[in-house]
Amino acid sequence: MASEKARLKDKIVRKAKALDINLIGVAPVKRWQEQHLNDEEFWPQNIWPWAKNVIVLAMQIFPGMIETTPSVVYSELYNTTNRLLDDVSYRIANFLNEEGYRAHFFPRDCYGDISALVKRPEAAFSHVIAGYYAGLGTIGLNHTLITKKYGPRIRLVSIITDAELPASRMLKEDVCIRCQACIRACPMQAFTWKKGEPVANMDKHKCALYHQQLKQEFHYPCGRCAAACPVGLDKKRYGANAISAEGILHCRDFGAADAGEIKKQKGSVVRIAGRAAKKNFG
Numbered sequence: 692m693a694s695e696k697a698r699l700k701d702k703i704v705r706k707a708k709a710l711d712i713n714l715i716g717v718a719p720v721k722r723w724q725e726q727h728l729n730d731e732e733f734w735p736q737n738i739w740p741w742a743k744n745v746i747v748l749a750m751q752i753f754p755g756m757i758e759t760t761p762s763v764v765y766s767e768l769y770n771t772t773n774r775l776l777d778d779v780s781y782r783i784a785n786f787l788n789e790e791g792y793r794a795h796f797f798p799r800d801c802y803g804d805i806s807a808l809v810k811r812p813e814a815a816f817s818h819v820i821a822g823y824y825a826g827l828g829t830i831g832l833n834h835t836l837i838t839k840k841y842g843p844r845i846r847l848v849s850i851i852t853d854a855e856l857p858a859s860r861m862l863k864e865d866v867c868i869r870c871q872a873c874i875r876a877c878p879m880q881a882f883t884w885k886k887g888e889p890v891a892n893m894d895k896h897k898c899a900l901y902h903q904q905l906k907q908e909f910h911y912p913c914g915r916c917a918a919a920c921p922v923g924l925d926k927k928r929y930g931a932n933a934i935s936a937e938g939i940l941h942c943r944d945f946g947a948a949d950a951g952e953i954k955k956q957k958g959s960v961v962r963i964a965g966r967a968a969k970k971n972f973g
């Protein structure tokens with residue numbers, strides 16, 4: 692039985708890697724009860740009573756693109772990873788069904804429009820919590836899942852299944868180094884943190900409202916709190932040169948809602964593109 696479980700997990704891991712997944716882990720549903728980080732209504736076993744395991748997948752976000760945020764470049768990357776994550780998780784769930792198990796994916800986001808998050812900023816199932824229980828990383832001061840390889844620069848999706856699978860080990864050590872770079876990087880000052888608190892207090896409404904504005908300007912989403920995090924082998928690989936200061940502004944300008952207003956000033960870098968960018972970074 693043990694080797695059957697391991698064989699199935701191995702097949703899933705190989706399939707996921709062949710489909711360009713960067714990180715994968717398995718969280719037994721009992722961890723939601725043991726760790727109790729969110730309300731019972733969000734636990735997979737309470738939503739899908741047959742669920743035994745949650746397989747969590749992550750794809751990386753490239754530093755040279757996220758560092759331009761808020762920009763059309765990052766917006767496009769966001770759409771690409773969203774599409775890929777939903778496709779890959781559909782395929783793996785489909786494979787498990789063909790093998791005779793119950794399985795489906797929970798889409799990488801699952802909200803109709805940002806206006807819904809302005810009213811209530813949560814989804815029916817949290818991939819951050821699932822990723823933590825699946826050993827992909829730990830929850831950082833900025834509420835995102837921080838991984839050793841990519842810091843918070845990942846996007847996540849989950850597959851819920853009744854297949855018996857070997858559990859992944861949760862990380863013992865905190866990956867977040869409490870440097871507060873995320874807090875300083877937030878253009879909305881959405882975070883406040885007192886030393887000793889496990890996560891910062893976050894004004895999610897402020898963040899969601901800002902996203903509503905960015906969406907109109909084709910600069911959606913923000914993610915500066917993820918771009919600024921120094922954790923991750925990706926940051927070490929690129930160093931400070933993932934993109935130049937001029938390049939950031941250049942990429943922010945083209946394709947944005949008020950791209951026509953851009954003016955280059957003699958002797959200085961291009962000023963700014965969208966209204967939000969102008970207000971917060973100008």
Ligand code: B12
Pocket residue numbers: 728729730769798799800801802808812813814815816817818819820830833834835836837842843844845846847848889890895896898899902912913914915916917
């Ligand atoms: C609603 C939502 C938002 C809202 C609210 C964000 C939030 N933090 O809840 C808004 C619009 C503000 C938002 C913004 C962003 N989002 Co968003 N968002 C979601 C969504 C759809 C649901 C999240 C949810 O239900 N949150 C409610 C609870 C679970 O939130 P929580 O703040 O994390 O609270 C938990 C922790 O604080 C923790 N906690 C509390 N105390 C303690 C103590 C300890 C010891 C520990 C360990 C933990 C802990 O437990 C809490 C649960 O009760 C998910 C997709 C999904 N379905 O999961 C994406 C998701 C969370 N977003 C994501 C991203 C990337 C972003 C942005 C960076 C924008 C972007 N795309 O570039 C910003 C970052 C904001 C931030 N710093 O959190 C990614 C996160 C990836 C990652 N590395 O973690 C997700 C998972 C999407 C995805 N599929 O990848 N988002």
Ligand code: SF4
Pocket residue numbers: 876877878879880881897898899901913914915916917
């Ligand atoms: S996504 Fe932007 S506005 Fe929201 S918390 Fe992160 S840095 Fe602040």
Ligand code: SF4
Pocket residue numbers: 831832833837866867868869870871872873874919920921922
């Ligand atoms: S920027 Fe620093 S404090 Fe914020 S999540 Fe990353 S490591 Fe933690």
